[in-house]
Amino acid sequence: MPDRETETLEGLVNVVSPGxxxxxxxxxxxxxxxxxxxxxxxxxxxxxxxxxxGERPVVRGREARGTAAEFLLEAPGLELVxxxxxxxxxxxxxxxxxxSGRAVEARLSFWVGADFEDVFVVRGFAGREERGEVVEEVxxxxxxxxxxxxxxxxGTEVRFSAEGAKPVAGSGGIQCLLRLGAxxxxxxxxxVALEEGGERVRAAERRGAPYAAAxxxxxxxxxxxxxxxxxxxxxxxLTFDAGEGLLLPAAGAPxxxxxxxxxxxxxxxxxxxLTPEPARNALRALARWQxxxxxxxxxxxxxxxxxELRRGExxxxxxxxxxxxxxxxxxxxxxxxxxxxxxWTADEELARELEGPARRALDWLLLxxxxxxxxxxxYERRSPAGLRNHGWKDSDDSMLFxxxxxxxxxxxxxxxxGYAYDALxxxxxxxxxxxxxxxxxxxxxxxxxxxxRRFDRDYWMEERGCYxxxxxxxxxxxxxxxxxxxxxxxxxIVPEEKAPLVARRLLSGEMFSGWGIRTMAEGEGGYxxxxxxxxxxWPHDSAIIAxxxxxxxxxxxxxxxxxxxxxxxxxxxxxxxxxxxGERRREGExxxxxxxxxxxxxxxxxxxxxxxRAVLSVEPDPEARVxxxxxxxxxxxxxxxxxxxxxxxxxxxxxx
Numbered sequence: 001m002p003d004r005e006t007e008t009l010e011g012l013v014n015v016v017s018p019g020x021x022x023x024x025x026x027x028x029x030x031x032x033x034x035x036x037x038x039x040x041x042x043x044x045x046x047x048x049x050x051x052x053x054g055e056r057p058v059v060r061g062r063e064a065r066g067t068a069a070e071f072l073l074e075a076p077g078l079e080l081v082x083x084x085x086x087x088x089x090x091x092x093x094x095x096x097x098x099x100s101g102r103a104v105e106a107r108l109s110f111w112v113g114a115d116f117e118d119v120f121v122v123r124g125f126a127g128r129e130e131r132g133e134v135v136e137e138v139x140x141x142x143x144x145x146x147x148x149x150x151x152x153x154x155g156t157e158v159r160f161s162a163e164g165a166k167p168v169a170g171s172g173g174i175q176c177l178l179r180l181g182a183x184x185x186x187x188x189x190x191x192v193a194l195e196e197g198g199e200r201v202r203a204a205e206r207r208g209a210p211y212a213a214a215x216x217x218x219x220x221x222x223x224x225x226x227x228x229x230x231x232x233x234x235x236x237x238l239t240f241d242a243g244e245g246l247l248l249p250a251a252g253a254p255x256x257x258x259x260x261x262x263x264x265x266x267x268x269x270x271x272x273x274l275t276p277e278p279a280r281n282a283l284r285a286l287a288r289w290q291x292x293x294x295x296x297x298x299x300x301x302x303x304x305x306x307x308e309l310r311r312g313e314x315x316x317x318x319x320x321x322x323x324x325x326x327x328x329x330x331x332x333x334x335x336x337x338x339x340x341x342x343x344w345t346a347d348e349e350l351a352r353e354l355e356g357p358a359r360r361a362l363d364w365l366l367l368x369x370x371x372x373x374x375x376x377x378x379y380e381r382r383s384p385a386g387l388r389n390h391g392w393k394d395s396d397d398s399m400l401f402x403x404x405x406x407x408x409x410x411x412x413x414x415x416x417x418g419y420a421y422d423a424l425x426x427x428x429x430x431x432x433x434x435x436x437x438x439x440x441x442x443x444x445x446x447x448x449x450x451x452x453r454r455f456d457r458d459y460w461m462e463e464r465g466c467y468x469x470x471x472x473x474x475x476x477x478x479x480x481x482x483x484x485x486x487x488x489x490x491x492x493i494v495p496e497e498k499a500p501l502v503a504r505r506l507l508s509g510e511m512f513s514g515w516g517i518r519t520m521a522e523g524e525g526g527y528x529x530x531x532x533x534x535x536x537x538w539p540h541d542s543a544i545i546a547x548x549x550x551x552x553x554x555x556x557x558x559x560x561x562x563x564x565x566x567x568x569x570x571x572x573x574x575x576x577x578x579x580x581x582g583e584r585r586r587e588g589e590x591x592x593x594x595x596x597x598x599x600x601x602x603x604x605x606x607x608x609x610x611x612x613r614a615v616l617s618v619e620p621d622p623e624a625r626v627x628x629x630x631x632x633x634x635x636x637x638x639x640x641x642x643x644x645x646x647x648x649x650x651x652x653x654x655x656x
């Protein structure tokens with residue numbers, strides 16, 4: 001699981017669903033590279049190419065929304081509309097139109113291939129110890145591909161039908177000859193069915209779509225309204241069954257269509273204003289996979305919440321760790337979200353149901369986690385197949401000193417200490433309100449205050465007016481100025497007297513690009529605006545910072561970040577990507593696309609709901625069972641109102 005900066009996704013179109021997902025070029029084809037039809041970490045079709053008269057059509061336009069896409073194409077004398085919908089397989093229809101005043105013939109060919117490659121191999125992140133055999137079966141109008149290696153098997157079947165024409169199937173392709181009169185239209189249809197373990201993949205029973213009743217946003221801020229709608233649409237499209245009917249968003253397309261601990265927890269937090277269901281489901285799903293012992297191959301310790309769970313061939317044979325636990329922050333975030341769910345629902349039942357996993361997570365925080373000599377939560381990779389860095393900035397070079405040197409050995413990121421502080425206080429609330437353990441609550445509050453004092457003493461950089469990125473194994477400050485310090489406002493670990501200094505640093509010209517908060521300050525030794533984590537802008541990162549600014553009363557600064565992100569979303573067709581370039585904003589130019597950015601991505605899709613929460617200052621009061629809101633709108637916005645916010649079993653209206 002090396003650095004994730006290796007692949008390029010520029011010019012690709014992702015169409016996702018709760019089952020399969022497709023990665024194509026702008027014509028809808030996939031033929032090499034990252035392209036393909038994927039299901040549960042395996043590429044079921046590696047080639048799917050449309051030709052008309054032996055040539056690929058010319059692209060005139062395309063649009064991808066949610067689980068569907070439409071591609072507008074042209075061939076000599078013909079107009080084509082290629083419509084694709086994803087679900088438990090893929091359905092495609094190609095409408096062929098003859099706009100001329102005379103009859104024409106059109107030979108359509110679909111070239112098909114299946115390599116059943118694991119997503120880790122497609123990305124170049126892992127090799128293979130063994131390889132099974134792909135078998136092709138050709139029948140009338142049908143191509144079928146089967147793959148087996150030991151107890152692991154997958155299959156793909158492509159069926160073809162056409163109005164007024166007979167399809168002819170041969171090895172690697174299906175063709176048909178259409179005869180169209182003047183102005184006539186014909187439709188060709190393809191249906192792709194998938195198999196896993198010898199069984200046909202069926203449409204999953206969805207016991208209620210979590211985002212179907214999302215609040216309605218009313219505002220004259222058009223870019224925000226359209227971004228809100230796109231966010232809800234993307235979260236719904238990414239939602240999959242994580243087991244036992246637990247519906248929650250996969251981390252993101254195309255590489256992270258699986259359960260990721262950190263991503264699921266932060267996306268659910270950001271989307272809490274939409275619905276509490278994904279939070280509840282994420283907590284239950286992750287509790288099922290909580291580590292029970294130490295496993296160095298998986299970077300696991302007792303009580304730890306997993307980083308990712310995969311379902312491909314390499315995971316099946318454990319050629320990659322499965323589950324993998326290389327995350328220092330998912331465990332405290334699990335506790336944060338559990339208490340946040342209680343705040344929004346006043347439901348003590350889930351807190352009681354998950355008391356065991358929560359106490360084990362707490363034990364990991366206090367007993368089993370790696371620690372520096374001064375007691376701060378840290379990590380050091382033990383698995384040869386694992387990630388070098390276990391914070392949210394998990395690329396190999398994300399932990400850099402001010403002069404650009406890499407921090408080696410054990411590392412204790414600043415934001416993880418903030419999450420731990422928040423988790424201790426929130427777990428104290430759960431112990432008091434749901435578990436009837438006042439003694440534990442008192443001890444955890446004392447632990448939190450001690451952590452806050454020690455953290456401020458050891459991480460604060462007086463000459464830089466900011467907190468250090470991390471401490472290394474020798475207790476030295478990793479002294480780059482980064483966005484990680486903004487997460488400390490969100491967690492509440494920053495003393496009131498230092499909060500203005502942190503806010504000022506985050507909104508400085510070195511950190512604020514005009515489109516969002518950079519991951520690293522311009523001028524640092526490791527700064528690169530097109531690096532993955534050392535100068536780029538991550539929307540979820542900036543949104544967490546905006547929420548933290550608002551919580552400390554810096555409403556103007558929070559609105560500045562929120563407005564910048566919404567303006568960036570407008571440049572990305574109202575869908576914020578995983579990450580974009582950190583170059584300074586210039587008149588008439590948009591943010592720079594990052595070549596390997598995933599889109600849609602769950603925590604990026606949850607950004608706009610979190611920004612709306614920050615702008616309206618929406619906070620639940622579980623004791624009084626009311627939602628409280630103190631709106632402070634950005635300049636130029638006349639009104640912002642949410643209808644149907646779910647809280648305490650009812651629906652609320654907030655805004656102005």
